[in-house]
Amino acid sequence: MADAFAMLKNIKETGKKVVGFYCVYAPQELVLAADVLGFALCATKEEAIPAGEKTLPRNFCPLIKSSYGFAVTDKCPYFLYSDIIIGETTCDGKKKMFELMKEFKPVHVMKLPQTYLDDNDKAYWLNEVKILKDLLEKELGTKITEEKLREAIKVLNEERRLMQELSECMKNDPVPMTGQDFLKLMWGRNFVTDRTEFAQQIKEIINDMQESIAKGEAAMPQGAKRILVTGVPTGIGSEKVIKIIEDCGAAVVYIENCSGMKQFVTLVDESKPPLEAIADKYLSTPCSCMSPNPIRLENLAKLIKDYRIDGVVDITWQGCHTYNVESRVVKEFLKKNGDTPFLQIETDYSQGDVEQIKTRVQAFLEMMA
Incomplete structure (x- = not known):
């Protein structure tokens, strides 16, 4: 990532195609099977927000404003060099952002159903995956065969298994890696x-962490309060809450959101027909845009037990209504199922509320003492 502009320019000069996507609902197996490069475009830095606000309302979600700001200014090389963008209807704000993007970039928007529990919705989503396959073949001049899909499934499933194994190391006390490094x-x-x-x-890295555990080496002190972070996607540039938690002496041992482990916990079923298996895996993503969203609650209950979690911190971006509403659901669920301490932090990408958040986190950790 050090010099992405030069790297991507060189790749494009070889004739390689590039696909950008904004969400973990975008089926990456199709991109890999199309023999093109795929990159995530969700922006997590504050610098592009002023450019985004020239078109978008100021009270929009910072993720959308930042993403659009980077896109419209050509400051993101991954967007600039993408031949096609895969969007999705996870929220109204992103739908309107994609509508604007279509004015200067080829964008295909996958239409999500409202739930992952209904057979009709599963059939609808499978058709959306088929539409994307046909579009990628046509627009990128390639052929996505069943053989290529099966190979892509194996490659990405192995990646998911490795990330799960890496995450298993964070069950240790003391933890061998900070949440920020994870x-x-x-x-x-x-x-x-x-x-x-x-x-x-x-x-x-897994070998290094296992060696550290065997030697008793750690990133955080033994007995540090073990925190699970959930909620909206957080990335490099918007990780301030995770940093504050660890600066206050607690260990972030699991990041549940879709920029964290959520995308890795479910494998594609290699015994099923490829497109059907891919559709099933991605639709089961427990995002707050789904209503109801019981899998998220079930996963949280299991993670709290498996990782011996002392407290849950739910991060919500200002303007993200689905996660804001669901935060109440999560809080009530945790209260009824083990009474795990819970803290919701509603914030944006700026640094203006750092001290306020620090005070709340310190009080939250003291409450667990």
């Missing part, structure tokens, strides 16, 4: 050009 690893996966090399790097 986030960097998961974030870096969004910009991989050589998946074999990436898999080998993760294997080496």
Whole structure:
């Protein structure tokens, strides 16, 4: 990522195509099977927000404003060099952003159903996946065969298994890695050009962490309060809440959101027909845009037990109504199921509320003492 402009320019000059996507609902197996490069475009830095606000309302979600700001200014090389953008209807704000983007970039928007529980919705989503396959073949001049899909499924499933194994190391007390470093690893996966090399790097990091555990080496003190972070996607540039939690002495041992482990916990069923299996995996993503969203609650209950969580911090971006509403649902669920301490933090990408958040986090941790 050090010089993405030069890297992508060189790749494009070889004739390689690039696909950008904004959400974990975008089926990456189709991108890999099309023999093109795929990169995540969700922006997590404040610098592009003023450019985004020239078109979008100021009270919009910062993720959308930042994403649009980077796109409209050509400051994001991954957007600039993308041949096609895959969008999705996870929220009204992003739908309108994609509508504006279509004025200067080829954008295909996948239409999500309202729930992942209904067979009719599953059939609807499978058709959306088929539409995307046909579109990628037509627009990128490629052929996505069943054989290529099965190979892509194996590659990405192995990646998911490795990330799960990496996450298992965070069950140790003391933890061998900070939550901030764990986030960097998961974030870096969004910009991989050589998946074999990436898999080998993760294997080496797992070995390093296991050696640290065996030696008693740790990133945080033994007995540090163990925190699970959930809620909206957080990435490099918007990780201030995770940093504050760890600066206050607690250990972020699990990041549940879709920029964290949420995208890795479910594998594609390799025994099913490829497109059907891919559709099933991605539709089961427990995003707050789904109503109801019981899988998120079930997963949280299991994670709290498995990772011996002392407290849950739910991050909500200002203007993200679905996660804001669901925060109340999560709080009530945790109260009734083990009474795990819960803290919701509603914020944006700015640094103006850092001290306020720090005070709240300190009080939250003291309450657990």
